[in-house]
Amino acid sequence: MPVLMxxxxxxxxxAYECGVRFGAGYPGTPxxxxxEEFAKYEGVYAEWAPNEKVALEVGIxxxxxxxxxxxxxxxxxxxxxxxxxxxxxxxxxxxxxxxISADDPSLHSSQNEQDNRNYAKxxxxxxxxxxxxxxxxxxxxxxxxxxxxxxxxxxxxxNTRVAHSKSLVxxxxxxxPEDKTAIxxxxxxxxMVPINARARRVEVEKRMQQLREFVETFPENRMEINNPxxxxxxxxxxxxxxxxxxxxxxxxxxxxxHPLPTGMIREFAARVKKIYCxxxxxxxxxxxxxxxxxxVTGKExxxxxxxxDPGVIERAVTGQTARPVDLPALTIPPRPPNLCPGCPHRGLxxxxxxxxxxxxxxxxxxxxxxxxxxxxxxxxxCMGASVGMAHGMSKALKEKGKGKVVGVIGDSTFxxxxxTPLLNxxxxxxxxxxxxxDNRTTAMTGMQEHPATGFTLQGEKTRxxxxxxxxxxxxxxxxxxxxxxxxxxxxxxxxxxxxxPGPSVVISNRPCVLFKRFQTGAAxxxxxxxxxxxxxxxxxxxxxxxxxxxxxxxxxxxQIRKNAKKQDGHSFIDQDLCNGCTVCRQLCKVGAIxxxxxxxx
Amino acid sequence: xxxxxxSILLAGVGGQGILRASDILCLAFMATGLDVKKSEVHGMAxxxxxxxxxxxxxxxxxxxxxxxxxxDILLSFEKLETLRYLDYLKADGVVIINEEEIxxxxxxLGDAIYPGNIEVLTSRYFKKVKCVNAPDVARRAGNARAIxxxxxxxxxxxxxxxxxxxxxxxxxxxxxKTLEANLQAFNLGKLF
Numbered sequence: 001m002p003v004l005m006x007x008x009x010x011x012x013x014x015a016y017e018c019g020v021r022f023g024a025g026y027p028g029t030p031x032x033x034x035x036e037e038f039a040k041y042e043g044v045y046a047e048w049a050p051n052e053k054v055a056l057e058v059g060i061x062x063x064x065x066x067x068x069x070x071x072x073x074x075x076x077x078x079x080x081x082x083x084x085x086x087x088x089x090x091x092x093x094x095x096x097x098x099x100i101s102a103d104d105p106s107l108h109s110s111q112n113e114q115d116n117r118n119y120a121k122x123x124x125x126x127x128x129x130x131x132x133x134x135x136x137x138x139x140x141x142x143x144x145x146x147x148x149x150x151x152x153x154x155x156x157x158x159n160t161r162v163a164h165s166k167s168l169v170x171x172x173x174x175x176x177p178e179d180k181t182a183i184x185x186x187x188x189x190x191x192m193v194p195i196n197a198r199a200r201r202v203e204v205e206k207r208m209q210q211l212r213e214f215v216e217t218f219p220e221n222r223m224e225i226n227n228p229x230x231x232x233x234x235x236x237x238x239x240x241x242x243x244x245x246x247x248x249x250x251x252x253x254x255x256x257x258h259p260l261p262t263g264m265i266r267e268f269a270a271r272v273k274k275i276y277c278x279x280x281x282x283x284x285x286x287x288x289x290x291x292x293x294x295x296v297t298g299k300e301x302x303x304x305x306x307x308x309d310p311g312v313i314e315r316a317v318t319g320q321t322a323r324p325v326d327l328p329a330l331t332i333p334p335r336p337p338n339l340c341p342g343c344p345h346r347g348l349x350x351x352x353x354x355x356x357x358x359x360x361x362x363x364x365x366x367x368x369x370x371x372x373x374x375x376x377x378x379x380x381x382c383m384g385a386s387v388g389m390a391h392g393m394s395k396a397l398k399e400k401g402k403g404k405v406v407g408v409i410g411d412s413t414f415x416x417x418x419x420t421p422l423l424n425x426x427x428x429x430x431x432x433x434x435x436x437x438d439n440r441t442t443a444m445t446g447m448q449e450h451p452a453t454g455f456t457l458q459g460e461k462t463r464x465x466x467x468x469x470x471x472x473x474x475x476x477x478x479x480x481x482x483x484x485x486x487x488x489x490x491x492x493x494x495x496x497x498x499x500x501p502g503p504s505v506v507i508s509n510r511p512c513v514l515f516k517r518f519q520t521g522a523a524x525x526x527x528x529x530x531x532x533x534x535x536x537x538x539x540x541x542x543x544x545x546x547x548x549x550x551x552x553x554x555x556x557x558x559q560i561r562k563n564a565k566k567q568d569g570h571s572f573i574d575q576d577l578c579n580g581c582t583v584c585r586q587l588c589k590v591g592a593i594x595x596x597x598x599x600x601x
Numbered sequence: 602x603x604x605x606x607x608s609i610l611l612a613g614v615g616g617q618g619i620l621r622a623s624d625i626l627c628l629a630f631m632a633t634g635l636d637v638k639k640s641e642v643h644g645m646a647x648x649x650x651x652x653x654x655x656x657x658x659x660x661x662x663x664x665x666x667x668x669x670x671x672x673d674i675l676l677s678f679e680k681l682e683t684l685r686y687l688d689y690l691k692a693d694g695v696v697i698i699n700e701e702e703i704x705x706x707x708x709x710l711g712d713a714i715y716p717g718n719i720e721v722l723t724s725r726y727f728k729k730v731k732c733v734n735a736p737d738v739a740r741r742a743g744n745a746r747a748i749x750x751x752x753x754x755x756x757x758x759x760x761x762x763x764x765x766x767x768x769x770x771x772x773x774x775x776x777x778k779t780l781e782a783n784l785q786a787f788n789l790g791k792l793f
Binding site: 164239 | 606614615624627628631636637638639640641642648649650651662663664665666667668669670671681682684685687688690691692694704705706707708709710711712713714715716726727745
């Protein structure tokens with residue numbers, strides 16, 4: 001009886017079924033659920049590392065000790081892990097090591113849409129690409145077999161639509177895990193000093209050659225010869241998109257995208273007349289097929305950017321768009337993501353937005369504060385960049401930057417990549433205020449633990465990192481703690497710290513409003529008293545979802561309460577959405593916001 | 602070049618229970634012996650932004666997302682979101698609209714206008730348009746969050762899935778504490 005599983009759940013299941021009992025990773029959409037699901041299986045050890053580099057190093061260590069290891073991350077996480085990655089390709093893995101690179105075409109929840117197939121080629125590591133949940137489970141097992149057989153790390157690359165789509169999966173009986181761990185010292189293989197690394201470098205090329213031979217008979221590279229007029233070379237979920245619109249064409253569906261089966265590609269080319277290479281993002285397969293001297297149609301008709309769907313492929317091939325209904329052009333207000341009602345970041349960024357400072361931002365929910373009306377964040381590059389950039393900016397601006405440079409970084413992101421740049425800020429005598437927006441969890445990916453939460457991935461209590469102690473240990477003399485629900489305190493402390501020379505750390509201390517661990521029961525929702533509201537729109541400046549503007553023009557005559565001369569409407573709070581954080585109440589100059597309203601009927 | 606795969610597009614706003622609804626829908630199709638696939642969005646996209654979930658079913662389903670112009674039923678959890686996805690529908694597509702309005706930030710700030718007459722406009726282009734006051738149904742059923750099951754109830758009228766299957770799947774999907782209200786919301790939703 002098949003079960004409905006997401007690609008991420010299926011990856012976790014596949015690893016468990018083939019005897020993997022060790023996992024490490026760092027949360028990142030669309031990869032997060034893999035390790036969360038894996039951690040739930042009996043007898044498994046799984047941990048959140050502070051970042052992807054550490055996760056991979058933990059994985060390499062466990063694999064060198066003989067374990068079968070799963071390491072998970074999102075595409076940009078591989079950038080962080082790239083340093084150990086390239087050399088792990090040289091050392092090989094002893095046990096087995098499979099790295100998930102969950103790519104995000106269309107940037108559903110990412111800062112870029114890099115195509116990590118390039119990493120496979122660059123680091124000389126084989127890569128498998130599943131097309132659905134069943135393949136996700138099956139390919140994980142194959143990846144571990146390949147890792148063991150060829151003594152190499154192996155990449156598995158789901159994209160967002162594989163990771164977060166659900167489809168039917170047939171479960172298998174889990175194999176009993178085998179403990180192959182032991183201390184085996186082999187300096188020539190694991191000490192990558194030049195003399196050893198030169199020798200291993202040659203081994204890498206030998207391994208690639210063996211893999212090139214292996215892929216010719218790899219059963220997940222599969223040819224479907226139907227209509228010989230048109231052949232499609234593709235991999236991953238794009239295969240399904242293409243099959244959806246062109247079920248009768250012939251296909252070469254590649255389960256392994258690096259290295260490519262050149263013999264098989266030549267055979268396919270000989271059996272079909274016209275060939276399309278259909279792949280999202282880079283022309284990774286296409287360029288290699290072209291280099292073989294085979295004529296293909298690819299990126300001249302298929303987009304380089306963003307994810308495909310069946311319609312994108314149909315349109316590219318046929319030149320036509322299906323428009324069964326001739327709809328009028330509609331003006332639809334956009335609905336960008338927004339900070340939640342009661343989000344602790346809102347108060348903080350409301351204050352930062354008014355400081356006339358440059359606020360270097362980072363990766364997390366709070367990045368959304370760049371938007372109107374908060375506009376309290378002015379850059380976002382990668383995990384940790386806020387701190388390094390704030391320092392660089394203050395150094396470059398010199399006097400002009402005095403009291404005008406703030407870096408904001410979340411708790412999990414600070415642990416991930418903010419500590420070393422903060423050390424640098426102190427060491428090189430920078431002058432910026434670094435705010436750690438500490439909501440006690442990795443919120444954006446769905447409340448994952450980290451070294452400051454006091455709990456491990458598997459729910460064990462552990463030591464919790466203290467940011468004030470850490471900042472002091474790094475040499476920061478000015479360390480302050482604020483409550484971002486208290487606007488006055490937030491404003492005062494920020495101004496004081498910006499005036500001081502040298503680095504300051506301000507810890508904005510308030511748990512994520514969605515995080516159940518800290519929820520203390522519902523606070524009373526607030527209301528706006530139409531008998532007092534003067535329509536100044538101050539509260540709207542928070543961009544809080546429950547607070548809306550009601551125009552007098554749209555209201556029945558008898559409900560209009562005009563309390564100021566030029567007033568043309570009043571604010572309104574949706575009681576179902578408000579969670580009573582009180583930040584808007586602090587902004588209201590006429591005391592119109594409260595738990596109760598005066599008799600206004 | 603169409604195949605027999607059918608598509609339902611669930612669209613709304615983060616936090617409305619769309620992903621749970623599409624899970625339940627998938628389980629119901631599975632129970633009838635069909636192949637099924639669905640897509641979801643996670644991460645930053647979920648923070649109060651548009652959320653969609655495609656559910657596709659048939660003898661053999663390839664893509665978990667439908668192309669524009671190929672969706673059989675649009676189950677819209679929020680009025681405005683209906684308009685955003687109308688171009689996904691087939692000519693004879695069915696539209697089910699939750700009458701709830703959730704203002705996007707630009708409307709809250711008074712920078713944009715929330716379009717009026719969405720049901721009327723939709724009816725001009727599609728023959729079968731049904732409106733459901735799902736928040737009201739959910740409240741009457743005893744759980745304000747049961748908007749998603751209320752809409753599934755309305756959707757069930759368009760599908761060949763037996764009451765037995767729905768009941769079984771709903772029982773599997775909710776804890777005892779909220780099950781009764783959700784079953785009630787589903788049944789009240791069916792009256793639309």
